[in-house]
Amino acid sequence: MSMKKNYVVETIRKAEMAEVLAKGKRLDGRALDEHRPLKIQTGIIQKANGSALVTLGNTEVIAGVKVATGTPFPDTPDKGLLVVNAEILPLASAYAEPGPPSEDAIELARVVDRGVRESEMVDMTKLCLIPGKTVYTVFVDVNIMNVDGNLFDATSYAVVSALRTAKMKKYKVKDEKVEETEDIVPVPAAKIPVSVTMARIGDSLVVDPDSEEEGAMDMRITITTDDDENVCASQKGEASTISSAQVLQAVDTSIRLGREIRKQIKDAAG
Numbered sequence: 424m425s426m427k428k429n430y431v432v433e434t435i436r437k438a439e440m441a442e443v444l445a446k447g448k449r450l451d452g453r454a455l456d457e458h459r460p461l462k463i464q465t466g467i468i469q470k471a472n473g474s475a476l477v478t479l480g481n482t483e484v485i486a487g488v489k490v491a492t493g494t495p496f497p498d499t500p501d502k503g504l505l506v507v508n509a510e511i512l513p514l515a516s517a518y519a520e521p522g523p524p525s526e527d528a529i530e531l532a533r534v535v536d537r538g539v540r541e542s543e544m545v546d547m548t549k550l551c552l553i554p555g556k557t558v559y560t561v562f563v564d565v566n567i568m569n570v571d572g573n574l575f576d577a578t579s580y581a582v583v584s585a586l587r588t589a590k591m592k593k594y595k596v597k598d599e600k601v602e603e604t605e606d607i608v609p610v611p612a613a614k615i616p617v618s619v620t621m622a623r624i625g626d627s628l629v630v631d632p633d634s635e636e637e638g639a640m641d642m643r644i645t646i647t648t649d650d651d652e653n654v655c656a657s658q659k660g661e662a663s664t665i666s667s668a669q670v671l672q673a674v675d676t677s678i679r680l681g682r683e684i685r686k687q688i689k690d691a692a693g
Contacts, residue, residue, distance in 0.1 A: 437639050444627040451633065456676055458619075458631035461684065463580060463691035465588045473589025473610065475691070477581040480633060481571035483515075486563055486581035490591035490610065492552065492601060493560040503550020503558040507536040507582060509565040516570035532565070534658045535579045535618070538647035541655040542616035545586060549611040552594055557601050559591065561610060572633035575645045575658075579618040580688060586612040587692045616655060617684045618647040619677035628669050630676060644670070646677035650685070 443450055453459070459480030468474035473488035493504060509532040511519045519525075524532075539545065550559035563582050567574060593606035622632035622640035629636060632643070643660035654674060659665065665673075 436635070440636070440639055441625050441627075444624060444629070449629060450635065455627060456630050456680070458576075458680065458684075459633070461580070461687060463584050463687060465584055465691050471585075471589075472591055473585045473587075475581045475584035475588070477577050477584065479573060479577040479580070479631065481569060482573060482577045483568040484565060484574070484577040484581045485568055486565045486578070486585040488585045488589040488610070489562045489564070490589065491560050491562070492557055492594065495551070495555065495558045499547070500555035501551050502547035503545075504560040505536070505540065505545055505547065505563070506560070507532045507539070507563045507565065509535070509567065509578060511567040511570065511574075515567045519567075519570070528567075530660075531574055531578055534575055534645060534656075535565075535582050537658070538579055538616045538618050538645075538656040539582060539586070542614050542647065542649040544583065544612050544614040544616050544649075546611040546613070552596055552601050553599065559594075561586075561589075561591075570634065572635075572637050573620050573631050575620045576618050576631060579616070579647070580684065583615060583617075584688055584691050586610060587615070587688065614650050615685045615688050616647050616649055617677075617681040617688070618645050618656075619673075619680050619684075620645040621673050621676065623663070623665055623669065628672060628676075630680065644673050646673055648678055648681045652678045652681065 462478045464476045467476050468487045471487040472490045476485045509528045513519050513521050589610040590607050593604045593608045594601050621628050623642045624640050641663040645658045647656040649655045
C-alpha cells in the first residue's frame with residue numbers, strides 16, 4: 424500500500440534510489456525481483472476458527488477467521504458468504520489514525536478479497552445449508568500490526584493461511600431447520616492463491632516494495648495466481664502507467680515467485 428500521500432522521500436534519497444536501481448540493485452541490497460524474508464505462523468489465536476501471523480520484512484499482519492451462520496445474498500442463494508475486513512492499527516504506523524477504516528484499509532481488504540474469491544479458494548457452494556435461507560458466513564478480520572511496505576501481499580498471505588487452517592462446527596438440516604452438531608470440520612478451502620506486488624520506480628520494476636520504495640514509486644501492480652499458475656486477479660495502483668512489456672514481466676515474476684510462496688503457505692499449514 425502506498426504511503427505517498429503521507430510519506431515524503433527526500434529528493435536526494437530518490438535520486439540515490441534511481442541510481443542504485445539502474446544497476447540492478449536496491450538500497451537494502453535485494454535484487455529487483457527478490458522479496459523480503461517471509462515468516463508465517465498459524466493457529467496463534469486460540470478462540471478463533473483459524474488464524475495466522477505473517478511477517479514480511481518488517482511488515483506484520485495478523486488475520487483471524489470467525490465462522491457463523493447467516494442469510495445468503497439474494498443473487499447467490501446457494502452459496503455461503505465470505506467477508507474480509509482490514510484495519511490499520513494506530514500503533515502500526517505514524518500515519519495511521521483511530522476511527523473508521525481508511526480508504527487504504529478498504530482498498531486493501533477489497534484487493535485481498537478479490538484474489539481469494541476469484542481463485543475459488545473457498546468452495547462457497549459447500550457453505551450452503553438451506554438454499555436461499557441459511558448459509559455459513561466466513562468473516563476474516565485483519566489487523567495491521569506494523570507497516571513497512573507491501574501490505575497487499577502480507578495481508579493476502581495471512582488471510583489465505585488463516586483460511587487454510589480454519590475449522591468450523593458442522594451443522595445439519597432437519598425438517599428445514601439448522602441444528603448444531605458436536606462435529607468439527609475444516610473450512611472448505613483447498614486452493615492457494617498467491618499475490619505478488621511490484622512497484623515501478625522510473626524504468627525499474629521491483630518486487631515487494633518497502634515503505635521507502637512505495638514513497639518513491641510511480642505505480643504499483645498486484646497480480647494473484649492460483650495453483651494452476653493462472654492469473655485470477657490483478658490490481659493497478661497510483662496514477663502513472665505501465666508498459667505492456669512490463670505487464671508481461673510482472674506476470675512472469677508473479678508466477679515464478681508464486682511457486683515459492685505457495686510452498687511456504689502449505690508448509691505453514693502443516
